[in-house]
Amino acid sequence: MAVPPSAPLPCSPFYLRRQAPCPQCSWGMEEKAAASAGCREPPGAPRAAAVPCFGISVDQDDILPGALRLIQELRPHWKPEQVRTKRFTDGITNKLVACYVEEDMRDCVLVRVYGERTELLVDRENEVRNFQLLRAHGCAPKLYCTFQNGLCYEYMRGMALGPEHIREPRLFSLSVDVPKVEVLEQELSWLKEHLSQLDSPVVFCHNDLLCKNIIYDSTQGHVRFIDYEYAGYNYQAFDIGNHFNEFAGVNEVDYCRYPGRETQLQWLHYYLQAQKGMAVTPREVERLYVQVNKFALASHFFWALWALIQNQFSTIDFDFLRYAVIRFHQYFKVKPQVSALEMPK
Secondary structure, eight states: EEOOTOOOOOHHHHTOOOBBBOOTTBBBBBHHHHTTTTOOOTTTTOOOOOOOEOOOOOOOTSSHHHHHHHHHHHHSSSSSOOEEEEEEEOOOSSSSEEESSSTTTTTTEEEEOTTTTEEEEEEOHHHHHHHHHHHHHTTSSOOOEEEEEEEEOOOSSSOOHHHHHHHTTHHHHHHHOOOHHHHHHHHHHHHHHHTSSSSSOEEEEEOOOGGEEEETTTTTTEEEEOOOOOOEEEEHHHHHHHHHGGGGGGGSOOOOGSSOOHHHHHHHHHHHHHHTTTTOOOHHHHHHHHHHHHHHHHHHHHHHHHHHHHHHOSSSSHHHHHHHHHHHHHHHHHHHHHOOOOOOO
């Protein structure tokens, strides 16, 4: 039976050394001491939620029976005969087993049993406190419960790294190459203010005109677009600027292939002429040229953010983080030159 968080088990090492709460706040004495040293909890930060503690001890030499008892408490709707287990053997301090029922391990409970006498080296109460604090800030998996000699927590999908992986620059360059949230917010505000003044018409756009989404039938001389998942109403200049950005490619990105001014002017001349059905003036072409190159910045910004999201959730074998860094880099590289372009009088 689970013991409510407000009634800690005397036998649990997690509760034996709990500090008395400060009479003037909800923090313990250690938190109060840290605050007096300047280590204050950020204003409005989420507080760590209490987790249940079960009076169950798991045999280190025969983990499965105790692990299944814990699963009965945490996942009572799971049928015992359907529970699968997987042992992890990389750790050298604790023993770890995964319990799940679905093949994809979407809902998986990890049962970690502490090594014999490791409490002599590790402050387990502090470990749980840190676990909860990190979870409250979105930096750790869910902590489901503690028990007499271990804890249960959420399985995090991914690959445990080896020595051959941690030398890869894509794994340690995120904090350096991806702008901070504050910078992204500033750039978004700048884009909204700057681009809204260009008076680009809103039309139905494809919004993803990379090369592979354009099909050319040489026998008929026809060009057709495919893949409409991002299609919708947008600024005309965004769709064209995004298309020009895609000249650089996706897998092997090279912005030396971005079309130069003369190529763009020729392309835009044909575009406007087809759209209007009549001759167009150099001023009209120049006007669209300025709009397109400014909205190309928004294209870089959008796809960089898209790649960051994909990096978190996609299972496709593509280096999304590297792609995000490339798009952000190009955005900041061309922004000074592009922002200086002026609309024709």
